[in-house]
Amino acid sequence: MIQGRVHRTGLEWLSSLPACLLLLAVVLFSTSSDIHNQMLQAGEQLWSGYYKLRMDPEVPECNPNRDVDAEVARELALAPPANDPMAALLGEYDKDPAEVRVAVERALADCRAAHVGYQQLQGSLTPGVRIYRSLELFVADLISFGLTAQRYLLVILVMLCAVTATLTRHHIAMRAMETRLDHVVSHTLQTIANAMLFASSVIFRQSSLASSTTVSAGELLLHNFWITGFACLTLASLFRLFRAPAGLKAGGNPAQALLAVPLYTVMCLISGTYFALIGHSSGIGIYLGKMMELSDMFLNVGLYVWVGMMLKQTRVATLVFNVFRPWRMPPELLAVVAVLVAAVPTAYTGASGIFVIAAGAVIYSELRAAGARRHLALAATAMSGSLGVVLRPCLLVVVIAYLNREVTTDELFAWGGWVFVLTATLFAAVALVCNRQSPLNLAPAAEAFPASVRALRPLAPYLAVGFAVVLFYRYALNVAMDEFSAPRLLPVIMLAILLYEHISLRKGKGGASGELDHPGLEQSVRRATNDTTAEIGALLLLLGLSVSLGGVIERAHIMDAFPQAFDSAWTAMLLMVLILVVLGMIMDAFGAVILVTATVAGIAYASGIHPIHFWMVTLVAFELGYLSPPVALNHLLTRQVVGEAEVLAAQQEPGNFYQRHERIIMPLIAMGMALVLVAFGPLLFYAM
Structure with a gap:
């Protein structure tokens, strides 16, 4: 799980304020191109032949x-x-x-x-043209600077947030640090891993300078940023090693202590050791440098995390649940509704884990308040982000289309809609037929429907604010809301919603709901950014080391042990499913997509598996991997947001084997059946 927070004082702005400014800069740079296009069109309309007037x-x-x-x-x-x-x-x-x-x-x-x-x-060249031209050329220079600065912004953001995650003990691990031995083992290995990253970056820099290829000033600056960042990260982990937090238990178990080691550390130790043994010590630095080739994608991940954390600061999730509360649904049906409704924001937050972090606590508490048993609430919370990754405008699908010319986003999202219907149906069947322990009795429609309609009224202003931002971008900047524009529109929408809450609740409009103590815009943005810095540090560092671990798999030629093509698409699909689920267990989605593109995808295509079919299987297999032990990332994130005590209480509840492990088994059944149908069902139509 996330290792656990330490108390953060007002000094958190030392990390979160720069992170907030960096994220705002990303939004500004990405929006400036839209502004510039409109300025050019406006200039041509105001002064015919304006393109000739842009220069003296x-x-x-x-x-x-x-x-x-x-x-x-x-x-x-x-x-x-x-x-x-x-x-x-x-x-x-x-x-x-x-x-x-x-x-x-x-x-x-x-x-x-x-x-x-x-x-x-x-x-x-009137004074008006000169003033307008100066402004337009400034925006053009800003775009040019933004494109050049993307790589540097990403490195600074990753390193700043990684140091913050280390100091706040917020890295993702299998279990939290509870004993002194957990603390010593975890931070000792973190220090070793960070020192490996530092050394690999230094060696990579020296080998680049020694090569016959000329190293540009920009590339040299990038090397220096990586080296400085990893040096700070090593010092941060060393500082934490000698500054154990209060409240740790004495003693500890060595095997359990290893489970408290962050996942990025394990990946770093594996890949660093491998590259050192083959005499390629700069390997980790090289693969981390490959992140720069997709810097816009990784920056979008950071923006989506920020969006998720801002969503967490709003009342949106609670207000949505208020719409369904009048129906007095049994816990199993409410769990189904929660997972289905969560699919849409999951698609807009880019990944299932981000949504679990953002809204998991609300989903769990609402299900528990409706009478759901702990295991059911934990299972629904872990699955709340699993169904929406195939829906528009999910960033993961955009990355797949970007890396693979065989597919397009339109094709993937079109078939993703059908996959969503299938997975939603299977989850509903498992929850309501196989797993139901409560009678399926709803409140009378005459009573519940008017109450639900009344509960929609507080949501209307939120919808209006979001719609207003979308309309502004559409008609003022000619930017439609789609998978490509969503990363820069969503932060603006969330900031507008936080501003609306600040104004409306401060004026007393939230009095009926008891929310006059709304913290205000600055506090809400601060809290969201505080959470964002730790989450970005944990996720992007894990993602980067996933790319490095993928490099180990690639350079070790593990895939060469398999045929480069199979005579039977059925045999190939069986192998693909096994490989993809395992990758989902051990790797971050974005790093896994990069690895799959470079290795497995070609074998699948050559074996007669349709590219769209293959990537639909990949997405479902990854989600099954995130729900599957031993790592089960979505369950780790659920543990983080609901608290260790709730999970321990669930584990201590009596019952048969299924009832005692329902939170793990129930999602596995639903997603497992979905994977089998998605993987082998279409083969009946084109591979017979």
Whole structure:
């Protein structure tokens, strides 16, 4: 799980304020291109030919007052050398005076037209044009700077947030640190792993400088950023090693202590050791450097985390549950509704884990308040983000389409809708048929429906605020809300919603719901960014080391042990399913997609598996992996948001084997059946 928070004082702005500014800069840079396009169109509408006015016109060098007769005489007098065979061949000894005059007159006409055009442009450069042009060129320079700065922003953001996650003990591990031995083992291995990262980055820098290829100043600066960041990360883990938090139990179990080691540390130790043994110590640094090739994607991940944390600060999740509360649904049906409703925000927050962190606590508490047993509430919370990853505009699908030319986002999202219907149906069947322990009695529609309608009213302003932002982008900036624009629109929407809450609740409109003590805009953004820094540090560092671990798998040629193509698509699909589920267990989704693209995907295509079918299977297999032991990342995140005490209480509840492990088995049954149907069902139609 997330290792656990330490108390953060007002000094948290030392990390979260720079992170907030970096994330705002990403939004600004990505939006500036839209603004610039509109400025160019507006300039052309205000001043015809504005594109010619963007730069000061240059005075033509030709003379518009030349004498034609003198110029013709000069041209005729210019005879080529007598020993020039090419001139003789072309007949240049015998120039026709009439043709020379026509050429001179044309050149003079062109010259005079150029001077007239110059005078017209000079006359068009009014003070208004100059002011507008200065502003437009500033935005253009801002875009250019933003494109160049993306890589540096990503490195600074990753390193800043990784140090914060280390100091606040917020890295993702199998279990929290509870004993002194847990603390010593975890932070000792973290320090070793961070030192490996530092050394690999230094070696990578030196090998780059020693190579025959010239290293640009920008690349050298990037190397220095990585080295400085990993040096700070090593010092942070060393500081934590000697500053144990209060409240740790004495003693500890060595095997359990190893489970408290962060997952990124385990990946780093594995990959670092492998690269050192094969004499390629710069390997980790090289694969981390590959993150820069997809810097915009990883920055979007950071933005989605920020969106999720801002969503957590709003009343949206609670207000949505208020709509369904009047129906007095049995716990199993409410769990189904919660998972289905969560699919939409999951698609907009980019990954299932982000949504679990953002809204998992609300989902769990609402289900428990409705009478759900702990295991059912934990299972629904862990699955709350699993169904929406195939829906538009999920970032993971966009990354797949970006890395694989065989598929498009439209194709993937179209089939993703059908996969969503299938997984939702299977989860509902498992919850309501196989797992139901309560009678399926709902409140009378005459009573529940009006109450639900009344509960929709507090949601209306939130919908209006989001719709207003979307309309502004659509008509002011000509940007439609889709999978490509969502990363820059969603932070603006969430900031607008937080501003609305600040204004409305401060004025007393939240009095009926007892929320007059709303912390305000600054506190809400601060809390969201505080959570974001730790989450970005944990997730992006884990993602980066997943890429490095994928490099180990790639360089070890593990996939070479398998045929590069299978005669049977059925056999190939069986192998693909096993590999993809295992990757989902041990790797972050984005790192796994990069690895699968480089290794497994080609084998699947060559074996007759349709690319769209293969990637639908990949997405479902990954989600099953996130719910499967031994790692079960979504369960680890659920443990983080609901608290260790709730999970321990669930584990101590009596019952048969299924009842005591319902939170694990129930999602596995639903997603397992979905994977089997998605993987092998379509083969019946095109692989027979």
